Structures are given as C-alpha cells and as structure tokens.
Amino acid sequence: MEVDGNGEHVVDGIEEQAFNETVDNDSCAVEVNDKEPYTGMKFGSQENAHSFYRDYAKVVGFGISTKHSRRSKASRQFIDVTYACTRYGKQRESIAQNPRPCLKVECEASLRIKRNCDGNWIVHNFIKHHNHELFPGYAHYFPCHRGINKAQKHCIENWQHAGVRTSQIYDAMAKQHGGYENIGCLEKDIRNHLDKGRRLALESxxxxxxxxxxxxxxxxxxxxxxxxxxxxxxxxxxxxxxxxxxxxxxxxxxxxxxxxxxxxxxxxxxxxxxxxxxxxxxxxxxxxxxxxxxxxxxxxxxxxxxxxxxxxxxxxxxxxxxxxxxxxxxxxxxxxxxxxxxxLWHILRKVPEKLSHVLSKHRDFMIYLNICIYKSWSKQQFEDSWHEMVEKFQLSRDVWIHSLYEEREHWVPVYMKDTFFGGMSxxxxxxxxxxxxxxxxxxxxxxxxxxxxxxxxxxxxxxxxxxxxxxxxxxQPVLRTPSPFEKQMSMIYTHEVFKKFQVEILGLSGCRIVKEHKDNQVTTFKIFDFQKNEEFIVECDVSKEEISCICHLFEYNGYLCRHSLMALQAVGVFAVPPHYILRRWTKDVRSKHHKRKKKDVCSSKERYDHLYENAIELLEEGSLSFESYDFACHALEEALKQCVTINQSLKIDKEKVxxxxxxxxxxxxxxxxxxxxxxxxxxxxxxxxRKRTSNDKKKVRIFPLYQNFYNDLILT
Structure with missing residues (x-):
C-alpha cells in the first residue's frame, strides 16, 4: 500500500493470472454498440460499474483486473478505481529456472471511475484501444469471467455426494447450459471448489x-x-x-x-x-x-x-x-x-476353532450338531440330543461346549419359537x-x-x-395355484412377503394328513411333509379360529406355515383368520407416512428442488411476452427482498439465543x-x-429435539 501526495491511500491492483494460450484472431476490434462504456457514463454503485466493464470485456475478448484504487481519508470508502486489461504493465525479468510465462505488453486499455457527492459513480476516463490480439471466442477462459454461482454450487455438491466424478459433473453442466463456454467456470474450478470444501472441514x-x-x-x-x-x-x-x-x-x-x-x-x-x-x-x-x-x-x-x-x-x-x-x-x-x-452364524463359525480336535477325528460331528440345533421341535428333544452328542464325542469337559449349553436360551431356535424375529436368525x-x-x-x-x-x-x-x-x-403378483389362501394374501401382503407365503402354498401339495384326533373343540393333526421328510403336529380350535404348529413358523416369521394351512383346509376354513395377518407385512402399513403434506417439515434440499421446479415454470411463462417478462422480473425482485429480510431477521433471532x-x-x-x-x-x-474402572465416569452431552428436554437427557 502507498500514500499519494494528497494523503490519500492508493491500493495497487493484484495482478490476475494471465491468459497463456495463443489463439489466432484477425480482428482486434469488436462492435459492441450500446454495451461500450463512454466518458460521463453513470452507475449507481462501484459493483455495477465493475460488472458492466467485465461483461463488456467478455464480449470484446480480454480479461480485466483492478489496476489501482483510492479510499477517502475521512470515510475510508473507495472514491476512485481504475480497471485495466490484464496485459497492462511491463514484463518482469525472472531468474528462476522455470519462469512462469508473462504476457504483459504495456496495454493501456482501461476504465477509470470516480464517486461523486451523491454517491453515484461516473466514468472519468475510458481507453478502448488494445495493443494485442483479442479473444472473444475464448473469453470464458479468463479468470475474471469465471465463477460458480450458488445454484451451480448446490448442484455440484449434490452430484459429488452421489459419487459423480468431476469430469462427469462438468459434462453434465455443459449440456445443461448449452455448451462449455456458457457454464461460467472450468473443470478445475469445480475441482478446486470441492477441494476447498474438504479443506475447510478438516481445518475446523x-x-x-x-x-x-x-x-x-x-x-x-x-x-x-x-x-x-x-x-x-x-x-x-x-x-x-x-x-x-x-x-x-x-x-x-x-x-x-x-x-x-x-x-x-x-x-x-x-x-x-x-x-x-x-x-x-x-x-x-x-x-x-x-x-x-x-x-x-x-x-x-x-x-x-x-x-x-x-x-x-x-x-x-x-x-x-x-x-x-x-x-x-x-x-x-x-x-x-x-x-x-x-x-447363530457367529456361534457356528467358531466350531472349527474351538473343536478342531473333534472335527479331525469325527467328520460326522457337524451332522449331529445341525440335527441337534435345527431338528429339535421341543426343549426336551434338544436337551436329549445335546447330551447324546456330548457323550458320543466325549465333550463333557469342554469349557466352550459347556458355556454354549448354559446360554442355550439365547441361541437355540427351539427356545425362541414363541418370539417374532421377522425371519432373522x-x-x-x-x-x-x-x-x-x-x-x-x-x-x-x-x-x-x-x-x-x-x-x-x-x-x-x-x-x-x-x-x-x-x-x-x-x-399384481402372479398366482401359481387355485388356492383361496394364495388369492386372499396376494391382495394383502407386499410382494416380497407374498413370495415367501407363496412357497408355503406350493408346499401344500407335498403334505398329507397322517392322523386326525379330536378332543372337545381342539382337533390335532399329524401332517407328514415330504419335502422336509418329517412329521409335524398341528392343533386347531375352530370355534376360536386358533391354530398352532410345532414348527412355529408364524410365531417366528409372521405368516402361516403349510402345515397350518393344510389343517385349516381339513376343518373347512379357506381364508387366513385376521389375527394371523400381521399388519407390519401388509401393503398399507406405510401409506400414511408416504403421503407428505405441504405443511410437513422438509429439508433445505427439498425446498430448493421445489423452488427450482417452480422457477422453471416461471421462466417458461415469463419469457413468452414482454408483459409477462416485466411482471416476472418485478415479482422476483420483490420476493428476493422479502426473503433476504426474513432470513436476516431469523439470523438475528438465532444470535440472540x-x-x-x-x-x-x-x-x-x-x-x-x-x-x-x-x-x-x-x-x-x-x-x-471387562471390569469398569474409575475412568468410566464421563461427560455426556445430548442434543434432543426440543430445548426443554435438555435436562432430562443428561445421562450419567
């Protein structure tokens, strides 16, 4: 920073990156008509003057930078600014082994503006002539004509979060804007923007x-x-x-x-x-x-x-x-x-490690273990099979086997047949x-x-x-049998649940009733399943519409097994009773959650997407006539002012809290x-x-939904 003879501060302009590609261009002058600045031209602000000259430079084909500026000593506001072509100044001599190219050619093209008493900015001097070639078709490569606006940043970040590569983002933006020259930025600008965001997150x-x-x-x-x-x-x-x-x-x-x-x-x-x-x-x-x-x-x-x-x-x-x-x-x-x-999978995968000495001697051990686990239909049957296995393979002193038996209620299927697990084991x-x-x-x-x-x-x-x-x-799912059960549940279950139930329907053809016994209201069936090669016992109370199978498929998975369906058919019931249809497996369980109302809270992305769709419709309608265009512009200006006011008010309120x-x-x-x-x-x-130590005492800070819950959510 320097001080001139009048005591005013003069700020030297920072030289921007020069355009370092040579492009043939026969003409150094471009006709811009009313977009060309002139001495005495008035602007409402310095920003407006800068934007005008930058747009002019882009049309003509050169880059601009701030050559120097001056502030008022009293108010510390800018009162005099000169914008110049980026090729102003003399070339500098460099002693570096690989000097960067310098395209300074002492170009005098510039625009000087001064602020008058009423706050407006007046063009004090305008030099149009350039002593070098101009590049109107390549102006979008100049740094001063490149930038990423808020809308583009939003799209870029969304694409990046979705895993889209930078090159693909750049290509998509080119299609969206009708060409690479219309994007307003280069691929490296997109990459720098994403890298900057990551650096900021790490620095903080x-x-x-x-x-x-x-x-x-x-x-x-x-x-x-x-x-x-x-x-x-x-x-x-x-x-x-x-x-x-x-x-x-x-x-x-x-x-x-x-x-x-x-x-x-x-x-x-x-x-x-x-x-x-x-x-x-x-x-x-x-x-x-x-x-x-x-x-x-x-x-x-x-x-x-x-x-x-x-x-x-x-x-x-x-x-x-x-x-x-x-x-x-x-x-x-x-x-x-x-x-x-x-x-259960975590337990079984430990077998080769814990019982390697058994597996090396008895290759049939896993067969016995699987039968014990998966073919036991009662607790007593499991315990008998387990003790028989332990005795056969001499595992009575094995600590791991003993621990498994002690915790059998936590992993053996037969001990949990009365608990719904949604098919997960x-x-x-x-x-x-x-x-x-x-x-x-x-x-x-x-x-x-x-x-x-x-x-x-x-x-x-x-x-x-x-x-x-x-x-x-x-x-509608495809029905594979004439069974009334299949038709009924195809209208109720979701497709994935129905596919699992349909397997039981198809399994009916492989089952037959071996024996039937009636005691008062309860009828007991013995049903042989040819596919599983086992006999299953089913009890059915027609008066209460209650049915229970020893396989406990309904209790475990939430839909009736083939054995229960076979018994229902035998007693003349051809529809699944309502209390055997779990609501969580039905089609309409989530309908009330998927019908979003306008008053519901939505995220900033959803708000942005909704406004974007409305803005597209406004663009299409507003551009059809001058009248609609003027009305749309006026409405947008008013809406923007209101939004800025509201957001500033909310920001102030948040700062007070x-x-x-x-x-x-x-x-x-x-x-x-x-x-x-x-x-x-x-x-x-x-x-x-693991033992608790004195270090277990910690600070806990919880962030609930509402302020008045804070004290209740402090956990000790």
Whole structure:
C-alpha cells in the first residue's frame, strides 16, 4: 500500500493470472454498440460499474483486473478505481529456472471511475484501444469471467455426494447450459471448489465439523436426534444419531432389531454400530447409527439408553447381536423384557476353532450338531440330543461346549419359537448394511465425511423402498395355484412377503394328513411333509379360529406355515383368520407416512428442488411476452427482498439465543485407536468380562429435539 501526495491511500491492483494460450484472431476490434462504456457514463454503485466493464470485456475478448484504487481519508470508502486489461504493465525479468510465462505488453486499455457527492459513480476516463490480439471466442477462459454461482454450487455438491466424478459433473453442466463456454467456470474450478470444501472441514476439526453438520441436519428437520459422549478431556468417545425417517420407521418396524459392531469405517478406527430393522418389503432399515470408542459394558449401556430415549422409550420385542458379554449385560440392564438372541452364524463359525480336535477325528460331528440345533421341535428333544452328542464325542469337559449349553436360551431356535424375529436368525442384516456402506466410505473417511455419506446412503435406501411400494400397489403378483389362501394374501401382503407365503402354498401339495384326533373343540393333526421328510403336529380350535404348529413358523416369521394351512383346509376354513395377518407385512402399513403434506417439515434440499421446479415454470411463462417478462422480473425482485429480510431477521433471532454448553469450548477429535482389522467380538466361556474402572465416569452431552428436554437427557 502507498500514500499519494494528497494523503490519500492508493491500493495497487493484484495482478490476475494471465491468459497463456495463443489463439489466432484477425480482428482486434469488436462492435459492441450500446454495451461500450463512454466518458460521463453513470452507475449507481462501484459493483455495477465493475460488472458492466467485465461483461463488456467478455464480449470484446480480454480479461480485466483492478489496476489501482483510492479510499477517502475521512470515510475510508473507495472514491476512485481504475480497471485495466490484464496485459497492462511491463514484463518482469525472472531468474528462476522455470519462469512462469508473462504476457504483459504495456496495454493501456482501461476504465477509470470516480464517486461523486451523491454517491453515484461516473466514468472519468475510458481507453478502448488494445495493443494485442483479442479473444472473444475464448473469453470464458479468463479468470475474471469465471465463477460458480450458488445454484451451480448446490448442484455440484449434490452430484459429488452421489459419487459423480468431476469430469462427469462438468459434462453434465455443459449440456445443461448449452455448451462449455456458457457454464461460467472450468473443470478445475469445480475441482478446486470441492477441494476447498474438504479443506475447510478438516481445518475446523473433525469433531466440530461433525457437530455443525448435526446441527444443520436438525435445523432442516427438528425430529433429527443426535447425542455425543465426551471424555474428561472433551474428546469424542461415542456418537449416536438417527434421522426423522428412522424414528418414524421404528414405530411400525421396531419390534425386532439387529445390532452389530464389527464394521470399522473411519480414520479413528471407531466401530460403526447400526440399529437395523426390517420393513414390510423385507428390506433393511436404519433405525439409528453410532460410532463407538470401545466395546465395554458402560459404552453399550450409554448407547442403548440413548437409542431408547430417541425412540420414545419404547423398547424392541427382540434384539439380535453377536455373542458378547459386555453387550449381553447392557441389554439385560436397559431392555430387561426384550428377548435377546445371539447370532447363530457367529456361534457356528467358531466350531472349527474351538473343536478342531473333534472335527479331525469325527467328520460326522457337524451332522449331529445341525440335527441337534435345527431338528429339535421341543426343549426336551434338544436337551436329549445335546447330551447324546456330548457323550458320543466325549465333550463333557469342554469349557466352550459347556458355556454354549448354559446360554442355550439365547441361541437355540427351539427356545425362541414363541418370539417374532421377522425371519432373522443372524446379524446378516447389519452385515449387509456394512457392505452397503462400503460403496460410500473407506477407513480414512473423516467423521464429518462419514455423516455426509450416511445421508447419501440413506437416500438410496429410501428410493429402494419407494420403488418397492410402487410395485406393490401398481403390480399384481402372479398366482401359481387355485388356492383361496394364495388369492386372499396376494391382495394383502407386499410382494416380497407374498413370495415367501407363496412357497408355503406350493408346499401344500407335498403334505398329507397322517392322523386326525379330536378332543372337545381342539382337533390335532399329524401332517407328514415330504419335502422336509418329517412329521409335524398341528392343533386347531375352530370355534376360536386358533391354530398352532410345532414348527412355529408364524410365531417366528409372521405368516402361516403349510402345515397350518393344510389343517385349516381339513376343518373347512379357506381364508387366513385376521389375527394371523400381521399388519407390519401388509401393503398399507406405510401409506400414511408416504403421503407428505405441504405443511410437513422438509429439508433445505427439498425446498430448493421445489423452488427450482417452480422457477422453471416461471421462466417458461415469463419469457413468452414482454408483459409477462416485466411482471416476472418485478415479482422476483420483490420476493428476493422479502426473503433476504426474513432470513436476516431469523439470523438475528438465532444470535440472540444463547448457545448450548457444547459451544462454550470446542470439541476435540477422538484419539486414533491402534487396532488391527476388525475388533474380535465373540468371547468364549472362559473369557472374563471387562471390569469398569474409575475412568468410566464421563461427560455426556445430548442434543434432543426440543430445548426443554435438555435436562432430562443428561445421562450419567
């Protein structure tokens, strides 16, 4: 900065990047008619003058930059500005080995404006002539003519979140604007914009960036819930969040939950722990997510209590996890009346490790084990088969076998036949969600990036659900038999559930009644299933329309088995009784949630998309005549002023509201854990449970939906 002789401050212009490509052009003059500036021309502001000269330069084919400017010593406002061609000045001598090209040729083309007493800006001097070639067809390459507006930023970020590459984004924008020269930016500008956004997120700290993201998501929809668990050093230990859709889904599909923590996703190696439910299309639904620092009983207890509070205090009927001591203890404490089941697949995959000495001697051991697990139709039958197996293979002193038997009520199917599990016996639902997230994240993903990717993955899941809803309502499934049961349920069940029920219908042809016995109102049938090569007992009370099969398929999966259908036919019932039709499997269970009303809260993206559609219609109608054009312009100006006023008022109101205690001092990022691969989750019977230490006492800060809930949500 320099000071001139009159005491006024003069700011030297910053030289912009020169256009460094040589393009043949026979003409250095372009006719611009009324768009050409002239001495005495008046502008309402400096910005208007700059925009006018920049537009003129783009038409003619050169770039501009600020050569110098002057402020008033009294008011500190600009009063004199000179814009010049980017090729003004002399070439500089460089001693560098690889000097950058300099295209300075002492071009004198410029525009000088001064502010008068009434605040207007007047063109004091205009030099039109250039001493170099002009490039009107390549003007969009000059830095001064490039920029990304708000609408373009919104589209670019949406595409980037959806996984679209930068080159594809640039191509799509070219088609949208009618050519690359009309976009207003280059591909590298798009790349720089995305890189800048990532740098800003990292510079501010992952923890605080994630918190800001959560707050923004809650502003978009007040039903978004999140909680952050801190240690004594204000480092993040555990994070939990659930979106509005997940909370709504839980009300209909929260009867059975799958929970798994074997997925490590981010650079801090914090296990990703999703709560998974299954909807009426047998699709997995995210009912909450957490990033955990460890897998202790205290951490799981904090998570379960937080999740339960987010779901309105309504515990699930059943939950499936892997065989973990800490998890078992926390579930017993938080969900004392919930049926807890261990993942059967996780248990069976431990057999080669725990019983390698048995498998090496007895190749038929797995056959006996599978018969014991899957062919036992009563508790007594299982226990007899188990003891017989233990004695046959001399496993009475095996600690692991003993521990499995002690916990048989948590994993043996026959002990849970009276509990609805939605057809789930393993944590496969959680693991399918984990593999689904692999498309969006990697182990170097930051906390902020993970939450952003989570939103994209959630949108994909919701789209799949909407597609399934459409198919269910608008496409009739093909009937494969004349059975009245099949016709009845084809009108009620969703397609995926009906396909499973249809398997039972087709299985009727492979069943026959072996024996029938009637005792008062109850009729007992022995039905032989040729496909399973087994005999099943079915009891039917016609007066109460009650039926029960020893296979307990209805209790477990929620639809009647072929054996029950065979018995109903035998007693003259040809329609599934209403109390054997679970509402959660029907077509219309979600209809009330999918009919969004205008008054419902929508996200900023939904608001943007809605306004964008209306704006397109306005463009089409407003451009048809001068009258409609003038009216549209006036209406847009008034609407814009009103929106700016409203948003400024809301911003002021928010600033008046005191921030919660998380903003009193910044959060610290979690410490990176030194782990090798996924954590080992399955514990044997001889492994000891983790002990609580004095460090278990932590600070917990929860962010509920409404301010008056804050005190209630402090967990200790």
């Amino acid at each position: 700290g992952d923890a605080n960036a994630m918190l800001e993201c959560f707050m923004h998501m809650q502003e978009e929809n007040p039903k978004f819930f999140y909680a952050i668990d801190l240690d004594d050093e204000d480092r993040i230990k555990n994070v939990f969040w659930v979106d509005a859709k997940g909370r709504d889904d839980y009300q209909e599909f929260g009867d059975v939950i799958s929970f798994d923590t074997t997925y490590i996703t981010n650079k801090y190696k914090m296990p990703f722990a999703p709560f998974i439910g299954v909807n009426n299309h047998f699709q997995s639904r995210l009912l909450g997510c957490a990033l955990l620092s460890d897998e202790s009983t205290h951490t799981f207890t904090w998570l379960m209590k937080t999740w339960l509070r987010a779901m309105g205090g309504k515990p699930p009927n059943a939950i499936i996890t892997d065989q973990d001591r800490a998890m078992k203890a926390s579930i017993k404490e938080v969900f004392p009346n919930t049926r807890h089941r261990f993942c 393993t944590t496969q639902r959680s693991e399918s969600i984990n593999s689904f997230f692999d498309k969006y994240v990697c182990k170097k993903t930051t906390l902020r990036e993970f939450v952003e990717k989570y939103k994209v993955a959630l949108q994909d899941r919701e789209e799949a659900e909407m597609q399934a809803d459409f198919n269910t309502w608008h496409k 005191s921030h919660n205690n998380l903003h009193e001092k910044p959060l610290r990022d979690p410490q990176e854990k030194k782990t090798k691969g996924a954590p080992r989750r399955i514990k044997s019977g001889i492994e000891k449970g």
